[in-house]
Amino acid sequence: MKPDEPLDLDSLIACPVCDLLHTDAVIPVGSQARCHRCHTVLMTPRSQAMTHIVMLATTSLILMVAAVFFPFLDVTAAGLERHSSVMDTILAFSTGLLMPLSFAVAALIVVLPTLRLVAILYTVTPMAIAYKPWPHAKAAFRLAESLQPWSMAEIFIVGVAVALVKIGGLATLKLGPAFWAFAALVIVTALKDTFMCKLTVWKTLEHRSPR
Amino acid sequence: MENAGTSQPPLTARAAGLVACTQCGRVHDAETAECRRCGSVLKSRDTTSLQRVMAWWVAGLIMYIPANLYPMLRTTTLGKDTSNTIVGGVIELVKHGDYGVGGIVFLASVIVPVGKFFAIAYLAFSVHRPDTMHNKARQHLYEVVEFIGRWSMMDVFVVAILTALVQFNIVLAIHPGIAAICFALSVAFTMLSAQSFDPRLIWDADEASQP
Numbered sequence: 483m484k485p486d487e488p489l490d491l492d493s494l495i496a497c498p499v500c501d502l503l504h505t506d507a508v509i510p511v512g513s514q515a516r517c518h519r520c521h522t523v524l525m526t527p528r529s530q531a532m533t534h535i536v537m538l539a540t541t542s543l544i545l546m547v548a549a550v551f552f553p554f555l556d557v558t559a560a561g562l563e564r565h566s567s568v569m570d571t572i573l574a575f576s577t578g579l580l581m582p583l584s585f586a587v588a589a590l591i592v593v594l595p596t597l598r599l600v601a602i603l604y605t606v607t608p609m610a611i612a613y614k615p616w617p618h619a620k621a622a623f624r625l626a627e628s629l630q631p632w633s634m635a636e637i638f639i640v641g642v643a644v645a646l647v648k649i650g651g652l653a654t655l656k657l658g659p660a661f662w663a664f665a666a667l668v669i670v671t672a673l674k675d676t677f678m679c680k681l682t683v684w685k686t687l688e689h690r691s692p693r
Numbered sequence: 694m695e696n697a698g699t700s701q702p703p704l705t706a707r708a709a710g711l712v713a714c715t716q717c718g719r720v721h722d723a724e725t726a727e728c729r730r731c732g733s734v735l736k737s738r739d740t741t742s743l744q745r746v747m748a749w750w751v752a753g754l755i756m757y758i759p760a761n762l763y764p765m766l767r768t769t770t771l772g773k774d775t776s777n778t779i780v781g782g783v784i785e786l787v788k789h790g791d792y793g794v795g796g797i798v799f800l801a802s803v804i805v806p807v808g809k810f811f812a813i814a815y816l817a818f819s820v821h822r823p824d825t826m827h828n829k830a831r832q833h834l835y836e837v838v839e840f841i842g843r844w845s846m847m848d849v850f851v852v853a854i855l856t857a858l859v860q861f862n863i864v865l866a867i868h869p870g871i872a873a874i875c876f877a878l879s880v881a882f883t884m885l886s887a888q889s890f891d892p893r894l895i896w897d898a899d900e901a902s903q904p
């Protein structure tokens with residue numbers, strides 16, 4: 483193909499990172515298509531991806547509910563015992579000047595990850611069980627994509643580990659069921675993301691949306 | 694995947710007189726304002742990208758200074774108050790012999806934020822001086838900054854968890870310091886700075902060097 487020939491726009495895709503044009507070939511399931519120039523992964527179609535995404539995202543949502551409301555940690559110091567849930571962690575800053583920080587922590591570890599899961603389910607579920615996407619599915623998927631860097635559940639888990647070491651000398655600790663729910667949530671969400679081929683979802687959405 | 698321009702120079706969407714969507718990869722005529730596949734706003738190159746990068750960068754740096762000067766944590770043991778800054782907390786961990794965790798906190802709260810300031814500044818600067826480092830190396834630097842920057846939020850979560858857990862009246866209590874909010878803002882601002890960067894600017898050097 484030469485640059486001066488009229489280009490068939492539907493048969494092209496551009497690398498989102500470096501703008502290089504590629505012909506939009508059909509990629510065999512299970513393999514990866516990478517940009518020629520910057521090696522960004524363009525497509526990774528997986529078999530039964532939609533069904534897997536729906537199942538894993540639903541599991542994550544259920545785990546999130548368990549993680550927020552079940553006891554997270556038990557601390558004993560000087561004969562006093564204290565149970566604490568994720569909710570308590572969020573409300574830790576709820577007094578005084580640091581209140582905005584409570585909102586930020588709540589957003590980063592619970593609200594935004596949950597919103598992202600819901601948006602993904604809203605986009606993918608109708609396409610997995612039926613054919614046509616629901617209205618505003620495009621906006622929902624754009625939201626899910628923009629929330630990705632701000633969903634910090636996995637960072638929270640590492641923070642818990644660090645906090646445990648820090649107070650190890652001051653108090654005795656026991657991990658509650660919510661801790662394990664949260665850890666499982668992180669793993670299931672990561673697994674779900676391996677099934678999410680962004681470009682395939684977008685192409686399917688375009689293909690099945692009414693013009 | 695095949696590059697649409699099989700011969701050199703690399704054919705980008707811009708060079709072909711087209712505009713590509715950075716969200717979904719769809720290619721459009723140059724005048725198109727909104728992506729037909731996903732509804733994103735289309736821009737061949739984000740011309741205000743560098744201004745926004747620098748604005749968020751400066752905001753992040755301004756917040757990073759009080760984040761290091763003021764206490765992150767205040768521990769009250771039987772009426773005795775001790776405060777710890779970010780670096781102070783690391784020193785405390787090392788003193789207790791927790792070298793591994795001390796190292797993780799030092800990495801997430803000092804090395805990563807400082808390194809990120811230099812990396813983003815260099816990426817923005819190198820748009821005008823692309824010859825200082827290979828494009829691929831700059832692309833890697835950009836990917837590392839995007840991937841690792843959010844992990845700095847860990848220390849904020851540690852403070853939240855400790856505050857929630859360790860509340861035993863006068864015997865032992867931990868309170869957050871004002872630095873926690875400054876640090877959280879600093880991390881958020883530098884994340885926004887990195888997100889504002891248009892990575893296509895890295896690769897435009899390829900076209901600029903063509904006759």
Ligand SMILES: [Zn+2]
Nearest residue numbers: 497500517520
């Ligand atoms: Zn590329």
Ligand SMILES: [Zn+2]
Nearest residue numbers: 714717728731
């Ligand atoms: Zn698009």
